Amino acid sequence: MSLFIEVKDLTITYDGVNVLKNINLNINEGEVIGILGRSGAGKTILMHALRGAEEYENISGSIIYHLARCDKCGHIDPPSKVGKPCRLCNHEDMKAFDADFVALSQHDHERRSVSMRIAIMLQRTFALYGDDQVVANVMNSLKEIGYTGPDAMSRAMELLEDVCLSHRLMHVARDLSGGEKQRVVLARQLVRNPMFLLADEPTGTLDPRTADIVHDVIEKAVKDYNMTMVITSHWSEVIEKLADKAIILEDGAIISEGEPCKVAKEFMGMVSSIEKNVKVPLGAPIIDVKNLVKKYISVTRGVIHAVNDISFDVKEGEIFGLAGTSGAGKTTTSEMLMGIVAPTKGDIQVRVGDEWVDMTKPGPDNRGRATKYMGILHQEYGLYTHRTIIDNLTESIGIDLPYELAVRKAIKTLVTTGFSEDKAKSILPKMADDISEGERHRVALAQILMKEPNIIIMDEPTGTMDPITKIEVTRSILKAREEMGDTFVIVSHDMDFLHEVCDRVALMRDAKIVSIGEPAEVLSQLTEEERLLVAQGA
Numbered sequence: 001m002s003l004f005i006e007v008k009d010l011t012i013t014y015d016g017v018n019v020l021k022n023i024n025l026n027i028n029e030g031e032v033i034g035i036l037g038r039s040g041a042g043k044t045i046l047m048h049a050l051r052g053a054e055e056y057e058n059i060s061g062s063i064i065y066h067l068a069r070c071d072k073c074g075h076i077d078p079p080s081k082v083g084k085p086c087r088l089c090n091h092e093d094m095k096a097f098d099a100d101f102v103a104l105s106q107h108d109h110e111r112r113s114v115s116m117r118i119a120i121m122l123q124r125t126f127a128l129y130g131d132d133q134v135v136a137n138v139m140n141s142l143k144e145i146g147y148t149g150p151d152a153m154s155r156a157m158e159l160l161e162d163v164c165l166s167h168r169l170m171h172v173a174r175d176l177s178g179g180e181k182q183r184v185v186l187a188r189q190l191v192r193n194p195m196f197l198l199a200d201e202p203t204g205t206l207d208p209r210t211a212d213i214v215h216d217v218i219e220k221a222v223k224d225y226n227m228t229m230v231i232t233s234h235w236s237e238v239i240e241k242l243a244d245k246a247i248i249l250e251d252g253a254i255i256s257e258g259e260p261c262k263v264a265k266e267f268m269g270m271v272s273s274i275e276k277n278v279k280v281p282l283g284a285p286i287i288d289v290k291n292l293v294k295k296y297i298s299v300t301r302g303v304i305h306a307v308n309d310i311s312f313d314v315k316e317g318e319i320f321g322l323a324g325t326s327g328a329g330k331t332t333t334s335e336m337l338m339g340i341v342a343p344t345k346g347d348i349q350v351r352v353g354d355e356w357v358d359m360t361k362p363g364p365d366n367r368g369r370a371t372k373y374m375g376i377l378h379q380e381y382g383l384y385t386h387r388t389i390i391d392n393l394t395e396s397i398g399i400d401l402p403y404e405l406a407v408r409k410a411i412k413t414l415v416t417t418g419f420s421e422d423k424a425k426s427i428l429p430k431m432a433d434d435i436s437e438g439e440r441h442r443v444a445l446a447q448i449l450m451k452e453p454n455i456i457i458m459d460e461p462t463g464t465m466d467p468i469t470k471i472e473v474t475r476s477i478l479k480a481r482e483e484m485g486d487t488f489v490i491v492s493h494d495m496d497f498l499h500e501v502c503d504r505v506a507l508m509r510d511a512k513i514v515s516i517g518e519p520a521e522v523l524s525q526l527t528e529e530e531r532l533l534v535a536q537g538a
Contacts (some may be wrong), residue, residue, distance in 0.1 A: 001028035002079040003066055004196075004228055005050070010061035010102070012045060019045050023061070027228060029078045033259055034243030035232040036267040039438030039472055040423060042252040043232040047200045050230060052101040052115045062100050065114055069097035076117055078228070101373040103514050109399065119189035119227075121182065121202040130174035133167065134184055137173055141191040142251035152492040159187040162224060163217050179203075179210035183217055190221060197222060199231040201437070203238075211235070215242065236264035245356075282503065283316030285351070286455065286487050287337065288460055292346035294332050306332040308511040309346075316351075316454075319481060319488040321498040323523065323531050324508035330491045333508070334457050339367045350374070350455070375448035376457045383432035389443055390428040393450050413449050416483040417442040418476040438469040442476045449480060456480075457489045462497050470494070474501045495523050 003026060007258065010023040020042050027033055048054060068077045070086035075094075077087070082096045105110040129137050138156040142148070160166045163183040168176065173184060182202055189197070190438055199218060203211035219242055222229050225295045233239055239246050239260050246263035248256040248270075256263055294307040307329045314320040322330040335341040336348060339359050348359040350370040356368040384396050393410040394401060401409065407428065414424035419442065427443075433444070441461070448456055458477075462470045466482060477488060478501065492498050498505050499519040506516045507525060515522045 001030060003027075003155065004029040004031070004078060006062065006064040006066070007050075008062040008064070010046075010049065010063060011059070012049065012056050015426055017422055019252050019310035019426070020049070021251075022208065023254060025067065025247065025254065026256075027230065027430060029080055029227065029228055031228055031229045031245065032222065032243045034239030034246040034263075035230065035249055036234075036236065036239055036246060036264065037232070037249035038468060039436040040419075041249040042199055043249055045252075046249070047198050047230065047232065049101070049118070049120055050338065051120055052106070052111055052272055055106040059102055062102050065099045065101070067097045067114065068094040070094050072377055074113065076113055076195075089418075116192065116195055118193035118196045118198065119186075119192065120198040120200065121185055121189065122200050128173040128181060128184055128188075130172075132173055133169065134160065134171050134173055134176070135169040137184055138187050138191065141188040145192055147191070158192050160184075160223060162190060163187045164213075164220075177210065178206050179214050182206075182214050186217065186221060190225060191292060193225065194227060197227045197229040199229060201232055201234070203233070205236070211238075218242070236268050240264050252333075280317065280481070280503070282318050284312040286316040286348075287314040287489070288349040288356075289333075289337075290347040292333070292336065292348065293344045294329075294336060294341065295344045307336070307343075310506075310508075310513045312506050312516055314487060314489060314512060316487055317481065317485050318504065319477065319490065319502050320429045321502035321505040322489065322491045322508060323493070323495060323498050323505050325493055328508040329507055329511040330493075331459060334376075334459055339371050352454075373452075373454045374457065375451055375453035375455070376459065377444060377448055377461060378431055378459050383440060383444060383447070385432045388429055388431060389435070392432060392443060393447060397447055397450065399450055409450065410446070413446045414443070416449060416480050417446050418472065418479050438472040441469070441473055443476045445476055445480065449484065449486070453486065455487045455489065457491070459491045460493070461490065462492065462494045470497055473497075497525065499523055508520065 005027040007023050007025040010020055011018055012020040020182050023046065035043050035046070062301060066079045068079055068081035070089060070091050072091040073086060073089040075086050075088045077094065079096070081094050083093045086094055099110050099114050101111055129140060135156050138159050139152060142152050142156060157166065157169065160169050163186050165180060165183045165187065168180055173181065176184065187199065202218065203214050206214065215238055221227070231242060243260040245260065246260040248263060248267050249252050256266055290311045292307055292310050296304045296306055298304050310333065311480070322333060324330050330343060336343050337359070343360060344389045348483045349356045350359055352370050352373060357366060359367050359370060361367060387396055390407060390410055393413065394406040399406065410428060411421060415421055427439065432440060432443070461473055474497065481488060490498065490502065502519050504517060504523045505519045507522050515525050
């Protein structure tokens, strides 16, 4: 294999913090490199540095691309093409050419010409024309590189076939699933016949079944287009399947490099253990629910019991889980706890200080008195992407404090959710889209904690998260409880997550609570049908 990319002593610094530290990595032509690392380890920064599409003020070291270039038309290919005719103009032998992305400016023609041959897939940024059809999205990419003419439509269809999406070409892009959108993104990137693909957590927000489909499509594209690839993932099995070589990034440094199976096993050993203090002292009940009922009237189905006569309590400082498959009644119960939905009948009491508040009665002296000490984190939490993290934690959520005090409180709260103090300081000036998925979730939890609630309700907090991000979320909840003594009610169909994080679990089935107790005991009562639905993410 020809040496394609040399990364030498690469260091990048933000606000006095080294986010990448003396990175040394060789990437051979045709090789697939897998990068494993926890949220905030530096994976995304490294990917963007390799892409060369942005400038870094504080960067040192080298990112050297070894290439072949045509003297006549300027076309660039991987190093194996040195000495061979240019495939575009058929000019005589292509010459060896090196480009250092650190030494060359972002606006330098040589750096930009290399960047044009690099494709990138990101975790959440689909970058599609949402109102256009799928085939039009690919056609637009062809136009952007000057590919027009009578065969453009045919070429677009070929690309969609390459990503196994020819059955969706007339669909509007915004109506596609996450996995389908990622495949359209890949088709748009393949337009340029890239020599190098950067896949940064491309399936991080997808369920396992959909992720497998996308991974298979990526693997096929890499082989069909003879690409070199660097892929980051929290899924160790993805790295084992796709990569020829793997590395572990930890706190901005490479701490391990080698055969993917061995490196993946080492990585899972680093992150798989969760220290759950089973001896956390719990207080007296802070939530008391008795004979709670919620009925709806449907024209076609008649009376529907969303919640049918349930009773339970939650103790102060407890992490209490509401488990069950979709439609079991979990979310409706949590909405009644928050006062968002009024019960048909029954009683909900929340203790504020030493006094009990009736959540079924509206008004500032009743339900309103309790809800100001309650916070809810929805599955689709939304940070303000156009604002910095410090703004997200203060002004954007109505917290008006002198700036220095706001920063101090924000850092302390971020530390409570599992950030180190240095990391907390470093992310405050960043935009929400500039941090990882796991970090965004912890910032969203910090948003709730900034308002100093006594009770936090979390609706499907892990969603379709990968295993490592789930571990980070679990740790952030346990640490927040340990540091602040808050009470958590967690609604989830993710039984493994509930087993790891909860003190007690209530299992809901057909709008009723069928069991309450220790997580292992209660979750062992799942039926085979429920286990299958859970495995499918339902």
